Amino acid sequence: MIRLEGVGKRFPGAERPAVDALDLVVAEGSVCALIGPSGCGKSTTLRMVNRLVEPDAGRVLVAGTDVMRTDPVALRRRIGYVLQGVGLFPHRSVADNIGTVPGLLGWTRARIADRVDAMLDLVGLDPVQYRARRPHELSGGQRQRVGVARALAADPPVLLMDEPFGAVDPVARDRLQAEIGAILRRLGKTVLIVTHDIDEAMRMGDRVVLMRDGRIVQADPPERLLAAPADPFVASFVGQDRALRRLALIAAERLASPGPLPDAPAIAAGASLREALALLLATGADGLNLTGDGPAAHLTLAAIRAEAARAVT
Template identity: 70%
Template sequence: MIRFEGVTKRYPGADRPSVAGLDLTVDEGTTCALIGPSGCGKSTTLRMVNRLVEPDAGRVWVAGRDVSEIDPTGLRRGIGYVLQGVGLFPHRSVAENVATVPGLLGWKRGRIGPRVDEMLDLVGLDPTRYAHRKPAELSGGQRQRVGVARALAADPAILLMDEPFGAVDPVARDRLQEEIGAILKRLRKTVILVTHDIGEALRMGDTVALMRDGRLVQADTPERLLAAPADAFVENFLGGSRALRRLERLRVRDLAGPEPAPPPLPEIAPEASLREALDRMLATGATRLAAGGSSLSLDAVREAARLPEP
């Protein structure tokens, strides 16, 4: 769906290219998380997809078409865009913000209203409560949900997300990442996500592409990245224990067994991560936790922590 072919971009006065000879493919219906140190070229890479930045060399392909041959305005209206701080129009209501792109595309009013309600429902905001509010009346997490609803309103096949959760309260961030990630997978959107948070990249990305000084160092599934870092830079960037990183990706509901949990076992939410489950076990001394109508054993957590063979 999206392919970078030998793409290079150098800004005037820079001592090196922001992006240098990038070859990368993002398959249809998958999420690619671009990550790396500040200044590595990840945001420039994302902005070349919708022609907010033009490459100096190479080509960017979207659905088999060279984007340089597509009218920029039409290209951008067909691509959803979510950025840090959301960028909602402060003087417009939530409903008016979500309706922005459908309105630009000339949708009829009778079609826009139901679509706005559908999108707000999709991201967990009751239209009857939130549609007429202004962005200033919302929490950071709620504003981010509106931003995603706006980006999805015209049903684009592609979504670009540039540090979308950076301004969200850390307490709400993990839940928001999981919920939005699940929505995008269900809708089969092709997504490029720029993030500085390795946990977010591993949690949301079907592929994680790690960049350094404008070059792609490694692009792989989270499992392969954790199991076989390409070099010391990748291993250091992953940080901490790679086994614990793996536990952060997995959910209790994915490994909880059918065995009922007799009281008084400590409880854990089925949507919690295995890292949270391990912390709960260590804090309570329990070797099994109740998880809804089932339970999770310490042995299952240990097995999940084992990295797959490279």
């Protein structure tokens, strides 16, 4: 759905390109997370997709069409865009903000109203309670939800997210990452997200692309990136605690053994191994019973330790 072929960008006066002969494919219906140190070119890469920045070399294609051969206004109306700080129009209501692009596309008022309510429901905000509010009447997390609703209102196949949760407090951020990530996968959107937060990239991305000096250093599924860093830079960037990060990506049920353990604490089968480890350490137990719809099963501390070791060998 999104393809970058030998894309380059050098800004005036810069010693080196911001993006240097970059090749990248984001498969249809997948979430690709761009991470890397400040100045690595990740935001420039994202902004070339909707022509907020125009490439000096190479091609950027969306659904097989070169973006440089597309009217930029028409292009942006087909691509949802969520950025840090949301960028809601401060003097317009939540409903008017969400209905911005559908209105530009000529939708009827009734159709826009229905879509606004559907989008608010989608992101977990009651339409009756929120549609008439102004942005200053919302919390940071609520504004971010409205920003996502606005980006999805015209049902674009592609969504760009530039540090979308950077201005939200840590507790709300974790919840938003999980909930918005699940929504995007359910809708089958093709998503390119830029983040400086390694945990966010691992939680949301089907594929994580680590950049340095305008180039891709490693592009892999999260588990692979954590288990097999391509070089010392990647290993340093993902951190020495990459074993724990990897455990957060794996459901407890994946390491389950059949049958219950007598008198063991319980945890949901869909909980992560990191959550299971935390409970085991807190209780001093050697195993947990898994709760859910499936047959009785348990998870041992030994199984978690063996899995964690795979990320550092």
